[in-house]
Every structure is written in C-alpha cells, then in structure tokens.
Amino acid sequence: MSHYSNSRTRPGSSRMKPIVGTFVVLSVLGGLGYWGYTSLAAPGEPDKDVQEATERVQEFLDAWAGSKAAEAGSLTDSPENAESLVKSVMTNLKPKKALIKASSSEAKKIDGGKVQVPFTVEMDIASAGKLTYESTAKVLKKGEWQVEFSTPVIYPEMEPGQTLALKTNETRGTVLDTHGRELTAPSLVGDVNEDGKGISGLQARYDKVLSGGAAHPRSVVVVDRTSGQQVKAVTKAGAKPGEDVRTTIDPKVQAAAAEALQGTDKNISLVAVDPRNGHILAAANRPGGMNRALEGRYPPGSTFKAVTATALLLKGVKPGDEAACPKFQSVNGQQFENQKQFVLPAGSTFRDSFAKSCNTFFVGERAKVSGSALKDAARYYGMGEDWDIGTASYDGSVPVPESDNELAASTIGQGKVLASPLGMAAVAATIKEGEFKQPVLVPDQVKKKATAPKLPGDVVEALRDMSRATVTYGAGWALKDIPGSPHAKTGTAEYGAATPPQTHAWMIGYQGELDVAWAVIIEDGGSGGQDAGPVAARFLRSLHS
Structure with a gap:
C-alpha cells in the first residue's frame, strides 16, 4: 500500500x-x-x-x-x-x-x-x-x-x-551495497525528505539518478479519508523510474566497522579499503551526521610518520640504521618531546623509532626531508591530489614547510599537514599493495581516478617491515594477538590551544592475510595505541570471526 x-x-x-x-x-x-x-x-x-x-x-x-x-x-x-x-x-x-x-x-x-x-x-x-x-x-x-x-x-x-x-511515487532507485542489496549505512546513504528529494549523503549526491530526473517526485491523488487508500490519480508523476546506485561497501566489513565503534562516547570513525583496487569496503561514524570517515580534516599525527619514513627511505636511510631517540628535541626554542617523555636506549634503530613512534628521532632527521621532500613523498599516496570517489571526500594537504619549525612539526604529522581517515587508510593500503589505488565508493559514477607514482620495491619492503614491527613490539601492541598478520602505525595528534594539548587518537594499518586496509580516529580520544588500538582490534576480530 x-x-x-x-x-x-x-x-x-x-x-x-x-x-x-x-x-x-x-x-x-x-x-x-x-x-x-x-x-x-x-x-x-x-x-x-x-x-x-x-x-x-x-x-x-x-x-x-x-x-x-x-x-x-x-x-x-x-x-x-x-x-x-x-x-x-x-x-x-x-x-x-x-x-x-x-x-x-x-x-x-x-x-x-x-x-x-x-x-x-x-x-x-x-x-x-x-x-x-x-x-x-x-x-x-x-x-x-x-x-x-x-x-x-x-x-x-x-x-x-x-x-x-x-x-510519493514508488519509482525511486535504491542505494546498494557491493552485492546488490540495499545498503544499510546511514551516514553514507543519507536521507530523503518528505517530498521524496535526497537531502544528504548519496541520496543527495545522486538524487537525479535515483529519482529518474523527476522535478516533482509526488503526484496529486484522490484518497479515501478513512482508509487513506488511493481512489484515482489527479496528476501524473511524469518521471521515468529511477536507477539504483551501487557502491563498493561490503556489508560484512561495514557491520564489523559499525560494531567496533560501539561503547565509545567520543566522535569516532572507521574506514576500510581494498588495497587491490581502492574499493571502499566500510565507512562508519558514531554519531552520524557528516561522514567524517571520508570528509574529516584532521592532523594525522604520528600516522603520518609512514610518509616521513618514505621520504627518509628515499634518501637512503635503512630500517636497521642507528637512530637516536632522546627525551627532547629543540628547534629554535620550540621543544618537541615523545609521549610521556620516553627515550629509547643507545643502539636503537630507525625501525625501533618507527615502531615505538619516537617524535624526537623524526624531528632530528628533518634536514634530510627539507624542501619539498615530504610533499613529494606524500604524492606516492595520492595525498593532496584531486580524488573522484563518487561522493564528497577530503584528500589531504601536505604543503611545503615555510620554516624549520614548521618542517619539524610536519615530520610528525602536525603543523599544516591535514588528512582524512580515508586518506590515511589509503596510505596503509598503498604500503600493502606497493602502489596507490585511488579509493572509490561508486565506481560507475567515477569519471577519472587520481594516479600516483609507484613506490620503489625496497621502500615498500622496508615500510612493511617497520609497520609489522609496530604490532609485534611497538605502539600497536593492541593488535599483537589478532590473526592475519596485522601491520599498523599509531598516532596521537595534538590540536587546539589547551594546555596540555588535546589529542586525537589514530591507528592505521592493513592485514597481511586479508585484502583490507583501515584507519580509525577518535576525536579528543587520547592515545593512538591505548585508545584507537582496541577499536581496531575489535574490528579485525570481527573480520576473522
């Protein structure tokens, strides 16, 4: 009826x-x-x-x-x-x-x-x-x-x-998942108003496709006042049936992502992609509203060290090279420090500093990535390019630093560096695949994908080695017992002007034995390893169940 x-x-x-x-x-x-x-x-x-x-x-x-x-x-x-x-x-x-x-x-x-x-x-x-x-x-x-x-x-x-x-004319198309079933992901699908017009999410983005191009999605009818049943039509709908819009969302992965966000009272998002083709498998946000998983703009914090590490590797630094990790690093009077002011012992390596997320090492190596080196390294991951994924997204910004202090901040994902969860998931996916594949949500509607140069093979192997070390003995300890050989990078990103600074909690990574890469962010969420790590662990356990 x-x-x-x-x-x-x-x-x-x-x-x-x-x-x-x-x-x-x-x-x-x-x-x-x-x-x-x-x-x-x-x-x-x-x-x-x-x-x-x-x-x-x-x-x-x-x-x-x-x-x-x-x-x-x-x-x-x-x-x-x-x-x-x-x-x-x-x-x-x-x-x-x-x-x-x-x-x-x-x-x-x-x-x-x-x-x-x-x-x-x-x-x-x-x-x-x-x-x-x-x-x-x-x-x-x-x-x-x-x-x-x-x-x-x-x-x-x-x-x-x-x-x-x-x-309301019963001719509107449906937003579908990758299997052709109706997609149940509110922050992605969006809403239709009482006049049958899409007002948010994919319903708004593809309103013309879904509605069949109808300027007026309703018609006037005579109805029985008691039952509400139509008696006769007064006007015609005047529109052809709408078409369905098919996405790449995998319902199992989407359900795992949504379930992993439960129990957190902060704004939290999780996005997952297939490294082989960039297909977005899940995008979950709690609470709903803006699709922060795809559109959010955040300092990526130490998850960006994957990009800085790429720049260092391109300059010839090896994972086993000795790397100093002192308590503090001073740049023109500005003091940088590690979380809880930890230090690593003498003889520690680049791999150790990456795995344990040593800020002072990366800040201390900034001269090797000066000028456009960070921006150039970010291009391997499509950051700052113009992505067409089939809906709105934020594709990141890595400007060339204008001062030594800005360069120091940029090496650890602070300063003017910004990224979305989707953008950082693409970083993890690129490390797994060895090549950037632009994320895509609605393949049939994407006209032109962004491209990026292919990472050198030795750089890829080094990044995989260090991201696995992050899990086995570093800050990604929350994933240590998860099956599927998870690789990860944690991040604790400072923002705002409070003292002490507020922090977003990040974790990005990929599964060695599954075709999935992911990113988690908890706004004002504390520590990447301590707070974002358990969310990622819940997500990965669901995928393996």
Whole structure:
C-alpha cells in the first residue's frame, strides 16, 4: 500500500477533521500567498443577485486559497463539513501559492433561485508541480447568500468521504551495497525528505539518478479519508523510474566497522579499503551526521610518520640504521618531546623509532626531508591530489614547510599537514599493495581516478617491515594477538590551544592475510595505541570471526 497525505472523519463525529498519522503531510502553512477577487465588471448592466452571489463565492474562494478553513466554512450552508474538507486539502497539498478565482462573466441564475458560479483553481505545489482545474459553486440566498457546499465543489471528481492528497511515487532507485542489496549505512546513504528529494549523503549526491530526473517526485491523488487508500490519480508523476546506485561497501566489513565503534562516547570513525583496487569496503561514524570517515580534516599525527619514513627511505636511510631517540628535541626554542617523555636506549634503530613512534628521532632527521621532500613523498599516496570517489571526500594537504619549525612539526604529522581517515587508510593500503589505488565508493559514477607514482620495491619492503614491527613490539601492541598478520602505525595528534594539548587518537594499518586496509580516529580520544588500538582490534576480530 502506498502512503499518502490524508484527512478523515472521526467515527461517531459529525465534524470532519484532518487525519493524524502517516497520511498527513505537515501542518497547514501559515501566511500562504494567494490572490483575492479584484473585479467582477461585465459588459452591460450586471444582475444584482448574480453579482452579489459571485462576490460571496469569491469570498469563499479567497478564504480557501488562504487556508482559512473556518472562515471558508462560515460562508457555506454546511460550515463544519466545508471547514473540515478545506483544511484537509490545504494541509495535505500545502501549496506554495494558490489562485482560486470566480468567473463573473459565466455566472448565471439557475432553477430554485440559485446562482451558479464557475471558478478556476491554480495551485503551485512544491513537490508535485502545478495543479489546475475548474469547478462550479452554487449559491442560494437564506437571508444572506451562502455557498451550497458539497465535496465536488472542492474537486469535481471527488465524492463525499474523499479528499485530495499527495502520493510519493514508488519509482525511486535504491542505494546498494557491493552485492546488490540495499545498503544499510546511514551516514553514507543519507536521507530523503518528505517530498521524496535526497537531502544528504548519496541520496543527495545522486538524487537525479535515483529519482529518474523527476522535478516533482509526488503526484496529486484522490484518497479515501478513512482508509487513506488511493481512489484515482489527479496528476501524473511524469518521471521515468529511477536507477539504483551501487557502491563498493561490503556489508560484512561495514557491520564489523559499525560494531567496533560501539561503547565509545567520543566522535569516532572507521574506514576500510581494498588495497587491490581502492574499493571502499566500510565507512562508519558514531554519531552520524557528516561522514567524517571520508570528509574529516584532521592532523594525522604520528600516522603520518609512514610518509616521513618514505621520504627518509628515499634518501637512503635503512630500517636497521642507528637512530637516536632522546627525551627532547629543540628547534629554535620550540621543544618537541615523545609521549610521556620516553627515550629509547643507545643502539636503537630507525625501525625501533618507527615502531615505538619516537617524535624526537623524526624531528632530528628533518634536514634530510627539507624542501619539498615530504610533499613529494606524500604524492606516492595520492595525498593532496584531486580524488573522484563518487561522493564528497577530503584528500589531504601536505604543503611545503615555510620554516624549520614548521618542517619539524610536519615530520610528525602536525603543523599544516591535514588528512582524512580515508586518506590515511589509503596510505596503509598503498604500503600493502606497493602502489596507490585511488579509493572509490561508486565506481560507475567515477569519471577519472587520481594516479600516483609507484613506490620503489625496497621502500615498500622496508615500510612493511617497520609497520609489522609496530604490532609485534611497538605502539600497536593492541593488535599483537589478532590473526592475519596485522601491520599498523599509531598516532596521537595534538590540536587546539589547551594546555596540555588535546589529542586525537589514530591507528592505521592493513592485514597481511586479508585484502583490507583501515584507519580509525577518535576525536579528543587520547592515545593512538591505548585508545584507537582496541577499536581496531575489535574490528579485525570481527573480520576473522
């Protein structure tokens, strides 16, 4: 059964009132624009009775057009019934504008001392377009002229017990997952308003495709006021059936992502991609609203050390090279330190500093990645390029540092470096695949994918080695017992001006034995290893269950 706007008569009541429930479309619009009666002049001397009767009809029509149902009813011989039906029609159709005008030139006397007055109804209905039709009112004199009210006065093809309503056309396409089933991911799918128009998410992005290009997704119908069932159509939908929009979302991965976010009272997002082709397998946000997994703009913190490590590896630094990790590193009076001011012992390596996320090592190596080296390394991961994934996304920004202090901050994912969870998941996916594959959500709608140079083989192997070390003995300890050989990089990104600074908790990674790479962020969430790590662990356990 289709659902319509509707009003009905309450059982046992002689007064007809609008139905309350799934069939009513909002409340009566206040201040509805309309045009009133202006002139009834006609050639020759007008008949006084006809003129007075026509004026009374126009008063009724003006009240109707202005949604003044009680006033309209008071001008008829059946006030309660007229008020109820006028209110029902105008509440259901909620026109933006209504012009209802009597035809004085065609008004005439008929049998029984009555006057018959034709009139034209023109309504502009936002969700259904123009509605125009003609009707006739009969007026009789009982002291004063009164409109002889019956249901066909309001619409000639209606019978008592019926009203006009809006029908949402059942032709809209569906947003589908990768298996062709309806996608159940609210922050991705988005919403459709009561007029059948997409207003957020993929419903908004592909409204024309899903709606079939219909300018007006609803039509006017006659319905039974009691049951809400359609009796006949008044206007046609005028649109071809909408097309489905198929995404790359894997329902199992999406469910695992959504479940992993449960129990966290902070804003949290998780996105997963297939490294082989960039297909976005999951994008979950808690709470909903903006799709932060794809569009969020955050300092990536130490997860960006994967990019800085790439720049260092390209400069010839090896994972086993000795790497100093002191408590502090000073740059022009600005002090950088490690989380909880830890230090690594003498003889520690580049691999150790990566795995344990030593800020002071990376800051100390900044001269090797000065100039455009970080920006160039980021290009291997598509960061800062223009991505077309089939919906809105943020693709990252890695500007060339303008000072030594800015360079120091950039090496650890601070300063002006920004990324989305999707962008950082693409970093992990590129390390696994050895080559950047631009993320994609709606493949059929992507016109041109961003490309990137291929990472050198020795750089890829070194990054894989260090990201696995992050799990086996480094800051990614939360994944140590997860099957599938997880690789990871943690991040604790400072933001804001508070003292001490607030931090976002990050973790990115990929599974060695599954075609999935992922990123987790908890806004104001504390530590990457301590807080984001357990979320990633829940996600990966679900994938292996």
